[in-house]
Amino acid sequence: QQPVQSPQAVILREGEDAVINCSSSKALYSVHWYRQKHGEAPVFLMILLKGGEQKGHEKISASFNEKKQQSSLYLTASQLSYSGTYFCGTAYGGSQGNLIFGKGTKLSVKP
Amino acid sequence: SQTIHQWPATLVQPVGSPLSLECTVEGTSNPNLYWYRQAAGRGLQLLFYSVGIGQISSEVPQNLSASRPQDRQFILSSKKLLLSDSGFYLCAWSVRTAMNTEAFFGQGTRLTVV
Numbered sequence: 001q002q003p004v005q006s007p008q009a010v011i012l013r014e015g016e017d018a019v020i021n022c023s024s025s026k027a028l029y030s031v032h033w034y035r036q037k038h039g040e041a042p043v044f045l046m047i048l049l050k051g052g053e054q055k056g057h058e059k060i061s062a063s064f065n066e067k068k069q070q071s072s073l074y075l076t077a078s079q080l081s082y083s084g085t086y087f088c089g090t091a092y093g094g095s096q097g098n099l100i101f102g103k104g105t106k107l108s109v110k111p
Numbered sequence: 112s113q114t115i116h117q118w119p120a121t122l123v124q125p126v127g128s129p130l131s132l133e134c135t136v137e138g139t140s141n142p143n144l145y146w147y148r149q150a151a152g153r154g155l156q157l158l159f160y161s162v163g164i165g166q167i168s169s170e171v172p173q174n175l176s177a178s179r180p181q182d183r184q185f186i187l188s189s190k191k192l193l194l195s196d197s198g199f200y201l202c203a204w205s206v207r208t209a210m211n212t213e214a215f216f217g218q219g220t221r222l223t224v225v
Contacts, residue, residue, distance in 0.1 A: 103154035
């Protein structure tokens with residue numbers, strides 16, 4: 001049931017763009033995106049609830065294709081502060097209970 | 112405002128010893144509560160979640176157990192720790208409404224079993 005993220009890791013130069021993908025073999029009710037800095041707790045970025053929905057947070061945006069059971073996170077003009085591990089998560093059971101995350105994508109932004 | 116407290120921050124325990132990690136949430140009622148473990152290469156692994164007092168669902172078989180004795184208290188326990196129990200344990204909560212809402216994480220407990 002765990003969503004699958006790709007790539008596992010990506011290295012960028014400051015100012016470059018990146019895309020992180022999240023897919024599921026099971027129907028997705030919603031998709032959550034979080035970022036975790038090393039040794040810290042994950043921090044919420046955004047949640048997408050509807051098929052085809054897109055959201056943005058500063059220069060980070062995401063899309064959710066409910067039919068394809070996929071979500072993508074877009075990081076534009078990356079900054080050093082974007083470094084960390086990005087997780088997508090989904091509550092297959094809707095609002096009641098399990099929130100399951102993928103294995104994460106480690107993003108390193110170099111100066 | 113809502114806050115989540117998780118303790119201890121770090122813990123070193125010998126193999127075979129018991130474990131008790133506690134998590135409490137303030138400023139909200141009737142939250143969903145979660146325990147996750149983070150080990151190298153495995154991401155955020157959901158261990159237990161709870162939608163109410165005494166209601167615990169387990170996602171993976173293991174020698175860990177969870178309890179929710181009060182609405183805003185979630186406890187992770189083990190009677191005998193294994194080396195493989197080492198990892199970063201995170202407690203989280205979310206609002207239980209009809210629509211999905213974000214999860215808020217505690218600062219985590221780094222457990223080393225020796």
